Every structure is written in structure tokens, then in C-alpha cells.
Amino acid sequence: MQTDLLLRQRQSLIQDRLQQSGRVLAVDLAQEFKVSEDTIRRDLRELAAAGLCERVYGGALPIAPGGTTLTQRVGEAPERKAALAAAAVPFIKAGMTVFFDASSTNLAIAQALTAGLELTAVTNTPLIASALMEKPRIDLILIGGKIDRLVGAAIGAKAQRDVGVLRPDLCILGVCGVDLDAGLTAIEYEDAEFKRLVARNSAAVLAAVTNDKLGTSAPHAVITAQECTTLIVEHDATGNTAEIYGSQGIHVVYAGGTKS
Amino acid sequence: MQTDLLLRQRQSLIQDRLQQSGRVLAVDLAQEFKVSEDTIRRDLRELAAAGLCERVYGGALPIAPGGTTLTQRVGEAPERKAALAAAAVPFIKAGMTVFFDASSTNLAIAQALTAGLELTAVTNTPLIASALMEKPRIDLILIGGKIDRLVGAAIGAKAQRDVGVLRPDLCILGVCGVDLDAGLTAIEYEDAEFKRLVARNSAAVLAAVTNDKLGTSAPHAVITAQECTTLIVEHDATGNTAEIYGSQGIHVVYAGGTKS
DNA sequence: TGTAAATCGGCATAACCGTGCATAAAGCTC
DNA sequence: GAGCTTTATGCACGGTTATGCCGATTTACA
Helix, strand or coil: CCCCCCHHHHHHHHHHHHHHHCCEEHHHHHHHHCCCHHHHHHHHHHHHHCCCCEEECCEEECCCCCCCHHHHHHHCCHHHHHHHHHHHHHHCCCCCEEEECCCHHHHHHHHHCCCCCCEEEEECCHHHHHHHCCCCCEEEEECCEEEECCCCEECCHHHHHHHCCCCCCEEEECCCEEECCCEEEECCHHHHHHHHHHHHHCCCEEEECCHHHECCCCCEEEECHHHCCEEEEECCCCCCHHHHHHCCCCEEEEECCCCC | CCCCCCHHHHHHHHHHHHHHHCCEEHHHHHHHHCCCHHHHHHHHHHHHHCCCCEEECCEEECCCCCCCCHHHHHCCCHHHHHHHHHHHHHHCCCCCEEEECCCHHHHHHHHHCCCCCCEEEEECCHHHHHHHCCCCCEEEEECCEEEECCCCEECCHHHHHHHCCCCCCEEEECCCEEECCCEEEECCHHHHHHHHHHHHHCCCEEEECCHHHECCCCCEEEECHHHCCEEEEECCCCCCHHHHHHCCCCEEEEECCCCC
8 A cells, every 4th residue: 555646646546446346435545545535535526527437426436338339238247247357367468469359248358457467459349449548558459441330340351351460379259159069159250250360360269258158159160169278157157168178178267256 | 875966867867766666756856866856846847848757746657648648638628529529510421431530529529420320431540430330320441550549549551551542521630730821730740641641532621629729730730721621610719710711711610609 | 304424615734836046067169 | 268158956936736624515325
């Protein structure tokens, strides 16, 4: 706990607390920073005036997300995705080049990254790019092209050409289905093409999936299950998931629960 | 503890302290270098002017926050930007191909578009792309490349190459300064290059600016004032704006007010 | 509806700031 | 080397900022 902070430092830290824990209490902050509650309130008022947080009785909340179509998907089961994201973050290490595929879970991962992390991030998804811009130490590369409205990202010929020159250390894949036989699958043909290209060019592939995708398959194959390095599943995924996929050499991680 | 340092040495050491501990206090430095606080303050002022640190009350911080980024600017004066946006929307007609340049005001314009509008939108700014994704009838094309954190968009060689093939009907330019003699100007060199390229390739150029940019100029010229088709200013812009720019054949529109 | 907590505005104060001026050292010109 | 300019520094002054405290008001909740 630091003492004698400068104003900007304090406000900056408040923003961190906000983004990390989803809310802040004036009392807690006053105690933590050893200043009066009045000062904290003034800070919160200023941050709110600058549009950086939403002022509420007793503290403040992060700025309300707009309500996007893909943000809509983010709105579904946010705590599950946050748990998956928290489990995925440790796999992203400083200095890496990481590709973030289009997916609401991956957006959660991007948001969950610690602010100080230094890495090169690549994405074809504006929403994820926007989230990554909040992290000051990240080198951000945007893959352009025509945006597919369903996927919410650029996946066409141009995007495939641009992403084809990259060799990421890690590919954080978004998938529509995961099955031992069918492998990782996607709903759209072109999306699957794009995902396969990136995954095959990456040194490692990580996928974080909610329970409803486990054991299901979508029309278009992306990669085989064996090509997936790490699979992050929910803590209450069917009991034998780890054994089934683990036997294929896949590293299975349970999120937010007690298991393994 | 050293004595009798030369100015450059001292400033260099201050930078070290800054990078090492994340902040410096004027009092501490004065004591450490055995000079008056005034001298330290002068040092800090110079370093800040050179863009090497951020001056704050009591000392200085590293340039980590990085000037004012796009996400920061979004929160400033939202109601003024909304008014400008409302005035800009009528210029965007169905069927057009429109380029949205990086700018917090342009983000407001993107948000203000009616949901049913059918058009092809192009942007190099993830934040604007995210906003445009909410409009279901818009064909969205993303310009990729390395994201410049200060500008908040892709403006490098790759982005210029990709945008160079487009011939938009309308370019909604974001500018840092507007002056009759200096024309439309930008703070960053590469950003200016990018903007000029897009503007010159567009059939029409529209710029919406807040009062603080009127009559000012930034280091790098984008286009001459005459090359700007439409200029949208605030309702309380200095009275003779319309006359001055109007005499150059520029269509001046006052936003949100009673005038014109 | 009553109560405790949270908030807002005003006020006081101490620390901090920038400016202008003076001084001294260093560098330059002739 | 005399005389000038430039530069770095310190000091004094008035203005500004950050913060804590107080009183009046609003809000949440039982």
C-alpha cells in the first residue's frame, strides 16, 4: 500500500480497481489511499465528468457498455466468461505475439489482461481492438477487410492475406463447437477458413469455451482437437472432459472452480 | 548523493528516477541534487515540454498515459460533439461510400446515424468500427495495420496502401486545427499523410470541429481550407466564421444553435 | 416514515506553481 | 582582456491547486 500518491496516480489506480473488480467503494478507496472520503468523492466526480466511470451512491461503476450486438453476446453469462477469461490470462505472457480471434469470450479475455502487460496483439475484431487499446503497453495490429456482421470481424480474402504473414506465439481461438471427433468447428465457412489459417500459423492454440459448446459440432471444421494446445472449460464441465481431451495431449484447464 | 551537476546530467538523472520509480517529487529531487525547487520545477517543465514526462501537481509522471489518446478524448465535452454530430448526419445519404477518420467527434457522428441507413462505411478506427457495427444496414470495411495509440487508429504504410484504392463519396475528416491560411492540420506527421491521402481521393470532404480548434493550427498540414467541402462548427463559434470560410467556397454549417 | 450514510457546496489552509527580477558564471566578440 | 550576451540558478511575490472539515441536503433502506 503506497503512501503519498500524486493525484493522477491515485485516479489512475482507481480506474484500475474499477476495471478489475467492476466497482469501487468510496470508503475502501479512502482507506486504501489514506485520504479523506471527500477527496475520493472529488476524484470519482472528476472521472465521471470525464466519462471514465459512472458515479453511483457509495462509489462508482465502470462505464456502461453501449449495448452492441456482439456486446449483446458479451452480456450473456458474463460471469462465466469472466471466469474463463481469468483462467486464460496466465497463458498470455509478456513479449508474446498473440492473435485474438472474434468471440465474446475472447473479448472478456482482452478486457481481463493486466494493464501493465507488454505484448504484441493482433486481432480482426474491432470490439476486441477497442478493448485492447485500453492497455497502454500493448502493440496493437489490426487486420482489416470487409466486416462480416454475424462474426463481427474481418474474415474475408483480404483479411486472410494480411493475417497469413503472421506467425503468432499464441492464437486465442473463438469456436462454435468442440468435439473430440469433429474437432473445433465454426458456423460460417469463411470464418472457419480464416480461423484455420491463423491457428495453423501459430505456435500454440488456446480455446476457452462455455459448457454449451462442449461435445457439439458446427458445420465447418477449423482444426482437429489434437491441434488445440490448451482448452479452458468451465469448472462445472462434465466430469470426464479432462480425461477425454487430456488423453489426446491437450492441456485442459478448469476455470474459476476448485478442480485442477 | 552527487554534488555540482551539470544541467543535462541532472535532467537525465531525473528521467532515470522517473522511469525507475514511476514518479518523481519536486521536493525530493531538490534535496537530492541540492538545488532549489524552482530549478527542479524548471527542469520538469522543460522535460514535459519536450514530451518526456507528464507534469503533475507536486512532481511528474512518466509519459505512460501518452498525451491524450482517443479513448480519453471521447469523454470530453460529449454534448458539444453530439450537437456537431446531429448537424453532420444529414450530409450522409443512403448509398454513399463514406470514410470515417479517427476522431472523437466522428465517433459521435457514427453513433448518431439512423439505424436504417444503408451505406458503405470505411474506417481505420476500431472504436468507430464498433459503433458502426450497431447499424445493421451498413456495409463495414475495416482498414488494418499497426494501431497508433495516440491517434487510436491504423495510419501507417499498410493502412495508406489499403485505403489508397478507395474512392469514397464523402470523407469525414478529423482534424486538430482549422485555419484559413494553414488549412486543416494534424498533430502527427504520419496521421497527416494518411488524412491527406483519403481526403484527396474523396469526392467531398466534411470536417466537424469544436470551437477550440477554430483558428488554430497544428504542425502538419493535411489539406488547404479550400479543399474542404463542408465545415461544421458549433452554434457559438465566433460570429464571422461563416463569412470568412464561406468566401472561400466552403459550406459552413452551424450546429445545434439558431444560426443559419 | 425515520435514520444513518452519502453527497454537495463552501471555506480555510498549506503546499505548489509560474513569473519577473537579480546574480553569477560561462561564452563570445572585438 | 574589456565588454557584451547567454545561461543557470535562486529569491520574492501573487495566483492556483489539492485537500480536509463543516453544515445542509439528499439518498438508500428498514
